[in-house]
Amino acid sequence: MPVREGIASHTARSVAARRLEFDRAPAAYGDPAADEALSRDVAGGLTPARNRMHAYIRARTAFFDRVVVAALDRGVDQVVTGGAGYDGRALRYARPDVRWLEVDHPATQADKRERIERLGLATPGLSFIPADFTAGPVAAPLLAAGLDQASQALFLFEGVAVYLDRPVIERVLGEFRQVTPAGSTLAISVSVAGATSVTRAGFQRRVAALGEPARTVLDPDAARALLAAAGWRLREPPDRQRAAGLLLAHATDPPSRRPTSSATGAPASATPP
Numbered sequence: 001m002p003v004r005e006g007i008a009s010h011t012a013r014s015v016a017a018r019r020l021e022f023d024r025a026p027a028a029y030g031d032p033a034a035d036e037a038l039s040r041d042v043a044g045g046l047t048p049a050r051n052r053m054h055a056y057i058r059a060r061t062a063f064f065d066r067v068v069v070a071a072l073d074r075g076v077d078q079v080v081t082g083g084a085g086y087d088g089r090a091l092r093y094a095r096p097d098v099r100w101l102e103v104d105h106p107a108t109q110a111d112k113r114e115r116i117e118r119l120g121l122a123t124p125g126l127s128f129i130p131a132d133f134t135a136g137p138v139a140a141p142l143l144a145a146g147l148d149q150a151s152q153a154l155f156l157f158e159g160v161a162v163y164l165d166r167p168v169i170e171r172v173l174g175e176f177r178q179v180t181p182a183g184s185t186l187a188i189s190v191s192v193a194g195a196t197s198v199t200r201a202g203f204q205r206r207v208a209a210l211g212e213p214a215r216t217v218l219d220p221d222a223a224r225a226l227l228a229a230a231g232w233r234l235r236e237p238p239d240r241q242r243a244a245g246l247l248l249a250h251a252t253d254p255p256s257r258r259p260t261s262s263a264t265g266a267p268a269s270a271t272p273p
Contacts, residue, residue: 035088182253
């Protein structure tokens, strides 16, 4: 997401402010207070509207929280967050035996790191990997940062795909697949075609006016095909998750084909639906 003079984008501030009001998935580890401190700093006193977007972000946050806690509790010790923005799960669900790797646009990531340092938040298990999804590879930087490609990992792609062109999404997810074994999990949110079209059109107008245009809307079949092309098999979601575009997939063996080699799109760090 665009960052100017150390100020988070409006969408980032909105998500941070909303999450301060949500009940989050509990865990017997981690530092929820550190996550909340980061969110308060990003939100900057913004009071979010109680609208359809509020309900959607609540559901999306709960979905990704549950996925993370379930993965950590079953022993997954690597979490890769693509387009992490100001997400604080690496703080909230930190544990000594888990490695977190955040891949994000350099501008957003630099602003996040400055906030974390200024707030005095400890991040011993967190590695930051600056990368623009539209301009360069992510597989090699992940390996250079210490991702163990022989061990299963959890990949998070929350609130990002809608801001990228489809070939960019396919390439990035394909690169994730290249550095992880079969059975690894991908959690992704997509903007779903046909769902509350009036609300969706309003959202698209608002984010475009803020310089963060929505680029990709998918129906369930298109989402399944995109994931398969990148080497991931969609796990059939419950109806409510399908309607919200909250999807889980697992790495197949072998990938169905190599990902698209190039494309253009929006910065990697966008954050609503």
